[in-house]
Amino acid sequence: MVARAGRARRTRRRWAGPRGVRARDPRRRRIRACERRVPAQDRAARRRERRRRARHPRARRGADGPHHPESLHGDRRRPGSGAEPRTEDELFASLGKKARYAIKKAARDGITVERVPASDANCAAFFRLLEETAEGRFVLRRADYYRTFWQRFERAGEGQLFFAYRDGELVAGAFAMGLGSKTTYKDGASVRAKTAYGASHALQWEVLRWALERGAVTHDLCGAPPSGQASDTSHPLHGVGQFKTSFAPQIVDYAGAWDLPLSASKFSVWAKIGDRIARRLSLTVQKDPYY
Structure with a gap:
């Protein structure tokens, strides 16, 4: 009887208390292992950023001081170099040379950009553009999902729909949203036939003007190859990355989403x-x- 009681007490001591339980819970061990890997990933990202800055001095210093990129997710840049731009002229001057050229050429070719309401008709027209852009490239959700999203953000004063026209024909569209001092490029599409060079650049320029009017400090263009693969022509997002980095060269890498x-x-x-x-x-x- 005494021996059995002793064994029971030893058993209770073995499993009692949070320390014993944690030591035997494999899920907690995996969580701790994942937490230990996060700082290492952060250090690796910082090393890649230092190497990138060493290769591209322009991304490190601007004409007026440190270069603050202009956006965003996978591609995170701030409008301007040096001090944050206060006027449209300062914002335009902070863009990359290729972006400035494309925006000016679009204006010479008669491409106009308008901020339009997210009406049912405009949402339907924009979704048709998305379908044309997505064909064979990526998967879309249902039209009512996008319409509901765009209209709700517009009603809340946190979203805006933009259309680019050439000779009265819709050639590109974009939807941007804002939250506090940040704005984000959510959706974008253009016609497959590239007969209107600079339309997408002109569209993004109008989005940046809208962001500046809102007082945004950071505009997120979202989606680009990792900084170490920005020049890799075989990467599926190479073309997208080239377009977005034409506004500002810096790409910021994030850890991304991981399953645990x-x-x-x-x-x-x-x-x-x-x-x-x-x-x-x-x-x-x-x-x-x-x-």
Whole structure:
């Protein structure tokens, strides 16, 4: 009886308290391992940034001081170099040479950009542009998702729809949204036939003017190759990156989204089977690739 009680007490001591539980919980060990990797990833990103700045001095110093990029996600640059621009002229002067040339050429060719309301008709026209741009390149959600998104942000005073025209014909569109001192380029599309050079640059210039009027300090163009692969022509986002870095050269890398499986076996089944089934059901039933 005494021996059994002793064993029971030893068992309780072995498992009692948070320290013993944590030491035997494999999920917590994986979480701690992931947390330990984050600082190492941050240091690696900082080293890549130092190497990039060493290769591209212009990104490190501007004519008036340190160069503050002008946007954004995967590509994060601030409007201006040196001091933050206070006028449109200062903002325009802070853009890259290629962007300035394209914007001026678009104006000479009669391309105009307007801020338009997110009416049902304008949302439908913009979605048709998105379909033309996305064909064979990326997957879109349903039209009502985009219409609801654009209209809700516009009603809240945090979003704006932009259209670019040439000879009265819609050739490009964009939707931007803002939150406090930051603005973001959310959606953009243009006609496949590239008969209006500079339309997309002119469109983004109007978005930047809108951001400046709102008092934004940072404008996020979103989406570009990693900084170490910006010159890699085989990267699927190479063309997109070239367009966005024409406004300002800096690309800022982020850690991105990572899965942290709490059950390796269940996650393996989900990744191999569950995710595909859920996506297929969503496409079949809701006509939406995102479940």
